[in-house]
Amino acid sequence: MLKGKFAVLSLVAAALLCWQVAGVETVNSGIVDPCLSTASSDAGVHFICPQGDGDALTTGGSNPAPGGPGLTIFVTVKDNTNAAVPGIPAADFWLIGCNDLLLLCGGSGSINATAATDLNGNTTIAGDISGSGCDTGVRVVCQGIVLGNGPCAPICLAIEVRSPDQKNTLGGPAEGLVSGSDFAFFGTSFQSPPKPYFACHDFVGGPYGTITVADFAKFGAHFNHSC
Amino acid sequence: MKKALAGVLVASLVGLMAVAATAQVPNIQVYFNGNVAFNSFSDTQADCQSPGTNQDVYVVMNNWNMFIQAVEFSIDYPAAFFPLGENAPANTLVIGNSNSMTIDGPGTGGVAIAWNLPQNGFNQLLALTVHGVWTGSCDCGAGPAPVVVKGYNYSNPGNGGNLQPVAVRWPDFAEIGGIGLTSLICPGIVATEQTTWGGVKALYR
Numbered sequence: 001m002l003k004g005k006f007a008v009l010s011l012v013a014a015a016l017l018c019w020q021v022a023g024v025e026t027v028n029s030g031i032v033d034p035c036l037s038t039a040s041s042d043a044g045v046h047f048i049c050p051q052g053d054g055d056a057l058t059t060g061g062s063n064p065a066p067g068g069p070g071l072t073i074f075v076t077v078k079d080n081t082n083a084a085v086p087g088i089p090a091a092d093f094w095l096i097g098c099n100d101l102l103l104l105c106g107g108s109g110s111i112n113a114t115a116a117t118d119l120n121g122n123t124t125i126a127g128d129i130s131g132s133g134c135d136t137g138v139r140v141v142c143q144g145i146v147l148g149n150g151p152c153a154p155i156c157l158a159i160e161v162r163s164p165d166q167k168n169t170l171g172g173p174a175e176g177l178v179s180g181s182d183f184a185f186f187g188t189s190f191q192s193p194p195k196p197y198f199a200c201h202d203f204v205g206g207p208y209g210t211i212t213v214a215d216f217a218k219f220g221a222h223f224n225h226s227c
Numbered sequence: 228m229k230k231a232l233a234g235v236l237v238a239s240l241v242g243l244m245a246v247a248a249t250a251q252v253p254n255i256q257v258y259f260n261g262n263v264a265f266n267s268f269s270d271t272q273a274d275c276q277s278p279g280t281n282q283d284v285y286v287v288m289n290n291w292n293m294f295i296q297a298v299e300f301s302i303d304y305p306a307a308f309f310p311l312g313e314n315a316p317a318n319t320l321v322i323g324n325s326n327s328m329t330i331d332g333p334g335t336g337g338v339a340i341a342w343n344l345p346q347n348g349f350n351q352l353l354a355l356t357v358h359g360v361w362t363g364s365c366d367c368g369a370g371p372a373p374v375v376v377k378g379y380n381y382s383n384p385g386n387g388g389n390l391q392p393v394a395v396r397w398p399d400f401a402e403i404g405g406i407g408l409t410s411l412i413c414p415g416i417v418a419t420e421q422t423t424w425g426g427v428k429a430l431y432r
Contacts, residue, residue, distance in 0.1 A: 191380070213402060214400045219341065
């Protein structure tokens with residue numbers, strides 16, 4: 001009789017153990033791995049403004065919304081065991097310039113993910129950066145870790161970021177205000193041709209490669225905007 | 228007589244159709260009389276005034292039928308009128324000035340004006356007020372002197388220039404081409420009806 005009880009208890013214990021072990025695959029260390037995590041997007045130009053009323057990433061690139069993803073950044077976060085890391089808050093993601101030439105208004109709040117990571121560690125970044133400067137690409141930052149940095153090849157997404165604010169009043173780097181110094185700077189490349197082409201002032205496509213009154217219009221629409 | 232009258236009628240209708248077609252085309256024209264506060268502009272023709280007399284002229288956008296974020300154009304001024312300075316509307320950025328003549332030659336100048344906010348291009352829209360002076364260099368006997376609106380840097384089309392004025396549409400920032408119209412100094416006899424000399428003569432047969 002006693003033997004039978006032990007047998008039943010053993011079976012229950014074994015079942016519990018199996019149930020716990022079955023859940024092991026969803027366990028992760030929670031430590032974001034910069035090499036195993038990935039970020040990808042189409043290439044294109046992204047117009048930003050310090051006031052946060054630039055263009056959404058979804059509207060850029062060769063395949064913009066509503067038909068396509070535009071320049072939406074697709075992110076998958078994994079830990080050092082290559083397990084997906086779900087539940088990372090949207091606010092824990094932001095972007096920086098590949099050459100560190102962007103001034104982010106509000107710091108890490110200048111742009112965030114659209115939602116927390118799902119069960120597969122996936123999320124997207126699709127809004128617009130509140131910021132200034134001009135850079136030839138962006139990197140995704142998750143919880144302070146630059147994805148793709150470290151021992152693996154850095155992931156520099158080919159999203160060219162351009163803001164009308166590129167100079168401060170002393171002629172130095174952007175300060176978060178589209179001011180007269182930026183207007184004077186813009187004038188140095190208006191119109192191109194015949195003036196030398198300066199990509200950082202090419203705000204409007206269709207196609208890119210010239211600096212015309214359309215670029216001037218976009219500059220004027222954001223004049224005096226600030227962080 | 229009936230045939231002649233019918234001919235005049237047809238000519239008149241054709242003329243009216245031409246006027247109507249021109250009126251629908253987005254254009255920019257210089258006006259010699261205006262009330263900026265009421266956005267009201269008139270007189271595309273003016274008599275030559277005595278030398279030294281001040282004159283404001285108004286560069287107005289007509290029939291664009293879109294929201295306008297920016298515009299660029301130039302103006303060929305006749306010798307009778309000399310532009311001294313110009314004012315763009317409030318909350319605009321301006322590059323250059325309207326005179327098409329620069330030290331690089333005729334047709335190499337122009338002005339680009341960008342508004343801070345989209346403007347209502349469904350009505351007449353004042354783009355520029357030019358403050359000038361009459362020079363007295365008028366030879367009205369030789370015919371009217373035209374004040375012609377043209378494109379920015381129109382001598383170099385495709386190389387930073389355009390033959391005709393261009394405006395930028397909001398919100399897509401597309402460049403939309405228009406035409407520059409001609410205003411007249413020393414207009415002389417002004418036709419009041421669209422017809423031909425043949426049509427007029429036919430009335431007296």
